Amino acid sequence: MRRHAWLGGAALGVALAAGACKGGDDNSVREGAMPPSASLGLGRPASAQELATVDRDVNPAGVGLPAGQGTAATGTKVYLTRCASCHGVKGEGVPPNPALVGRIPGDSFPFGADVRAVRTVGNYWPYATTLYDYIRRAMPIDSPGSLAPDEIYGVVAFILAENGIIRHEEVMDATTLPNVTMPARERFVVDDRRGGREVR
Amino acid sequence: MAAILRWARRSAKQALAENGEIPFVDRPKLYFALDLTEELAMTVSPTPPESTSPQSSAKLSRREALAGVAGALTGAVLSGVDATALEGQQARPTPTPPAAPTVAVPADPTRVPGMASEALGARSPFEHPALAPTGVTSGGVYSPLQSLSGTITPADLHFQRHHNGIALIDPRRYELIVHGLVDRPTVFSLADLRRFPPMTRICVIECSGNGRAAYKSPRAEMTPQQVDGMSSNSEWTGVPLRTLFEAVGVRRGATWFLAEGGDAALVSRSVPLEKGMDDAMIAYAQNGEPLRPANGYPARLLLPGFEGSTCIKWVRRIELVDGPLMTRDETSKYTDPLANGTARQFSLVMDAKSIITSPAYPEKLAATGWWPVTGLAWSGRGVITSVDVSTDGGTTWTRARLQEPVLPKAYTRFVHMWKWNGAPAVLMSRATDETGYVQPTRGEFVSARGPGTDYHFNYIRGWRVESGGQVTFAADA
Numbered sequence: 001m002r003r004h005a006w007l008g009g010a011a012l013g014v015a016l017a018a019g020a021c022k023g024g025d026d027n028s029v030r031e032g033a034m035p036p037s038a039s040l041g042l043g044r045p046a047s048a049q050e051l052a053t054v055d056r057d058v059n060p061a062g063v064g065l066p067a068g069q070g071t072a073a074t075g076t077k078v079y080l081t082r083c084a085s086c087h088g089v090k091g092e093g094v095p096p097n098p099a100l101v102g103r104i105p106g107d108s109f110p111f112g113a114d115v116r117a118v119r120t121v122g123n124y125w126p127y128a129t130t131l132y133d134y135i136r137r138a139m140p141i142d143s144p145g146s147l148a149p150d151e152i153y154g155v156v157a158f159i160l161a162e163n164g165i166i167r168h169e170e171v172m173d174a175t176t177l178p179n180v181t182m183p184a185r186e187r188f189v190v191d192d193r194r195g196g197r198e199v200r
Numbered sequence: 201m202a203a204i205l206r207w208a209r210r211s212a213k214q215a216l217a218e219n220g221e222i223p224f225v226d227r228p229k230l231y232f233a234l235d236l237t238e239e240l241a242m243t244v245s246p247t248p249p250e251s252t253s254p255q256s257s258a259k260l261s262r263r264e265a266l267a268g269v270a271g272a273l274t275g276a277v278l279s280g281v282d283a284t285a286l287e288g289q290q291a292r293p294t295p296t297p298p299a300a301p302t303v304a305v306p307a308d309p310t311r312v313p314g315m316a317s318e319a320l321g322a323r324s325p326f327e328h329p330a331l332a333p334t335g336v337t338s339g340g341v342y343s344p345l346q347s348l349s350g351t352i353t354p355a356d357l358h359f360q361r362h363h364n365g366i367a368l369i370d371p372r373r374y375e376l377i378v379h380g381l382v383d384r385p386t387v388f389s390l391a392d393l394r395r396f397p398p399m400t401r402i403c404v405i406e407c408s409g410n411g412r413a414a415y416k417s418p419r420a421e422m423t424p425q426q427v428d429g430m431s432s433n434s435e436w437t438g439v440p441l442r443t444l445f446e447a448v449g450v451r452r453g454a455t456w457f458l459a460e461g462g463d464a465a466l467v468s469r470s471v472p473l474e475k476g477m478d479d480a481m482i483a484y485a486q487n488g489e490p491l492r493p494a495n496g497y498p499a500r501l502l503l504p505g506f507e508g509s510t511c512i513k514w515v516r517r518i519e520l521v522d523g524p525l526m527t528r529d530e531t532s533k534y535t536d537p538l539a540n541g542t543a544r545q546f547s548l549v550m551d552a553k554s555i556i557t558s559p560a561y562p563e564k565l566a567a568t569g570w571w572p573v574t575g576l577a578w579s580g581r582g583v584i585t586s587v588d589v590s591t592d593g594g595t596t597w598t599r600a601r602l603q604e605p606v607l608p609k610a611y612t613r614f615v616h617m618w619k620w621n622g623a624p625a626v627l628m629s630r631a632t633d634e635t636g637y638v639q640p641t642r643g644e645f646v647s648a649r650g651p652g653t654d655y656h657f658n659y660i661r662g663w664r665v666e667s668g669g670q671v672t673f674a675a676d677a
Contacts, residue, residue: 034397037446038384042392046377046385047506054377054517058527059457111537112650115416125528134528137466139440141244141338141364144464184543188535191547194637195581199648 058133062178065132068149069173072161082147083155084138091120091162101162107183109193122163126188128180131156153177211547246273324583332425339364340407341494342429345557345576350532351603351611352402353432355487360494361407361430363465367514371490371498376482380457380520383449390498393484396447401481401504403609404578406431406550408507408534411657420664424557424575427661427673430461433578433611438483441476444518447518454520459501462516469510470524471548479504481600484585487519505580505609506548507655509534535583550580552639554614554631555659563576565620565669573600573616579633582608586632593626593662593677594641600629608634626674642677 030167053133058064080089086097102120104110110117121131135152138144147155157172166172166180194200303325304310323329329347341360342351360366371390379385409432414422414462423429432479446494450473457476461467471480481502484491491497496513509529524530524546535542554577559565573591583606588597600614614629631639640648645659662677 029253037396037443038449040396040447042395042447043378043386043388046379046387046563050387051377051379051385054460055379055519057460057519057525057527059521059523109537109541109542110652111654112539112541112652115652117652119537121532123531124537130528130531133468133525137468138364138464138528141464144364176310187542188531188545189542191544191549193421193547193549193551194632195545195549195551195637197636197638199638199640199644 048081056136057184058129058136060127060129060178061189062129065129065174065177066149067174068153069171070150070152070154070157071171072154072166072168074150075156077154077182078147078151079155079158082143086141091159093118103164103183109184109187120163121159122165122183123186124184125182125184128156128160128165128177128182131159132177146181204304216350216548224442226235238614247550262471279374289567289570299425309324316532329354331357331360332429336360337362340430342425343432345424345429346560346563347425347555348557349613351576351613352487353434353611355434355489355492355495356435358432358486358495359405359407359430361409363463363467363509365464366494367461367463368493368496369462369514370478374421374462374498374516376499376516376518378444378448378518378520381451381454381519381522382445382520383451384447386448388444390484393439393482396443397675398437399440400435400437401479402435402607404431404433404550404580404611405502405508405511406553406578406580408509408547408655414661414673415657418673420672420675421561422673422675423562424555424560426567428553428555430508431577431578434486435488436481436483437485438481438499439490439613441480441482441501442478442517444482445476445520450520453522456521456524458519458521458525459512459515460517461496461509461512461521462514462604467509467512467529468525468527469512469529470521470527470546471510472546473508473549475521476623486560503548505582507534507550510548517593517631529629534648534655535636536655538654539652547656550578551656551658552579552581552584552631552633552637553577554584554629554639556589556662559665560663561672565665565671567669568620568622570617570619573618573627575614575628575629576611577602577614577629577631578609578611579635579637580609580630582634584612584631585634587612587614588630588632589614590628590630591618591619593624593674594628594630594660597630603608620665624667626677627663627665627671628674628677630660 056064086094087100091099091101091168097113098120098122100116102118103122104117107123109123111119132152134143135155137146140146153172156177157166157170160166160172160180161168161170165182170176234636305375331341331342331343333341339362341362343357343359348354348357374390376388376393378388407430411428414427418626439514455473456470458470458475482499483496483502484499486492486495491500496515499515501510501512501515530546536547538544554575556573556575557573558574565571573589577587584602587602589600590597598616600616603615604612606612616638618627642659645657646653660677662674664674664677666672
């Protein structure tokens, strides 16, 4: 053991001496390169066709809404066959699945103060375009992505009409839907928490 | 029992003596010795053994034994998780545990050969941590905080929140499209992502609905898992999102990006571009291995400190845009109704929070004397600077010791040694983060938000210790 320790010490001494000779200017060790990300040449260009396939979101101005149309009347049949088993024939909800229909008198917004207030599309949904976007993405839950644009516009019209937000005969399409003003439109405010001592 | 033990020892000794010199040669005799000790074997099954045959017991493969034990014990303690308060919850009740085989444990593991190795290391048959509830396709699956030590959540115990099941994706077909306000709309394969310079960091993910059941329908018989199990902490590896943004060239005018998952809900969230350029990551590995399917395999968005809903699993598309899309999950859901008739939107950062994970229900303190009070603290705004512990329901506080390393936006383990004198007590923890934010009391929290608040439940939690040592969740604290 002692012999090994001595040898180790000698080796360390040699190493230190060598290091001292060369100082910090050892050119045999260089900094690793960090090439610019774009220069790596990774990935392939996305084609317009494949973008059209997956880029199907709808923004509040209605950008992304497809051609097609529907009314509450045309949407009723779709709703009853594809949606009502979870959300109720009048959109009242089938627990644990949420209610879609319901307004609060005067369109007040008591949700923070009153734990009993039930949130629906009619009272807690700032943009009508989100309805189309969400149904197209995720509904019906047993067969997402299976509804045609006319069917989605119809279901959207049905839900809005049942909530008393549009008239039953009103046509919903890429032009009319973004112009629907939801009752809760002005109720949503940007997060004002910033850390620090104050509890918000 | 002692007599049997002596008999077993003598029998084993005799077997070895008869055998001559080397133990472990005469296997039948050794099994005979084991047979005698079987009554001493720690039976980890809640059901009586189906067979007492020493051969069948001894030959039971480790895999069978562990699988059976794990199956039997899954949810035995935790099946009562109240997840119904989570939106869209469709959890089925945890199924009745199947009858399990027993595992014969040698009285003296130094006298018999141990088990042989297998391709995957399994947990000890005596350990049975479990997510709960099972069968969830739309709702929350809670991590067993009370079963975990340190700060890293094993990947198979990481909490889950699904919106229409766990997507199963072939990594060879996986693609991430980055497009919108960019110079070069690009499709990246998983192999492409892995060729970028990788980064690794540890951080917490917390569902912003974490704590809802404890707030809305508290019960004394709630475990840490049931109170705050919708949070977990892992080491994540991937490519910084900033790197991908630089590769595609973000155009002037882009201020947000939409992240979309490749699951059956196409879960989508808008995120400020600033976050994407800061510490966001496309993660493909968790705790050293590829992501588990339930956690987003083969790749997910990771936004350290932001609510879990934004950390899009199975991420398939990122679109640079000039404003938020106002998806359902940033309007109708994941917004915070306030008492003043508004709802806070894009409340993305998770404020500081802590929870004592032991002592906690269903533990019972076996004796008076010193006990470690330990738990987890974290903040989406940076590092935890201190955690205070109270044993008198918040009247007096003592600074707890923080275990190193203390990392930003990650679980920090705290410990406070407490000398219990046998009197009833209420244990609480209170975290402070680097911004000076102090975890509020329940009263302060409700006063600031209104009773109908529905996310970000980060107020102080309490555990009641009865004079007999039983610990329960102090729902009213």
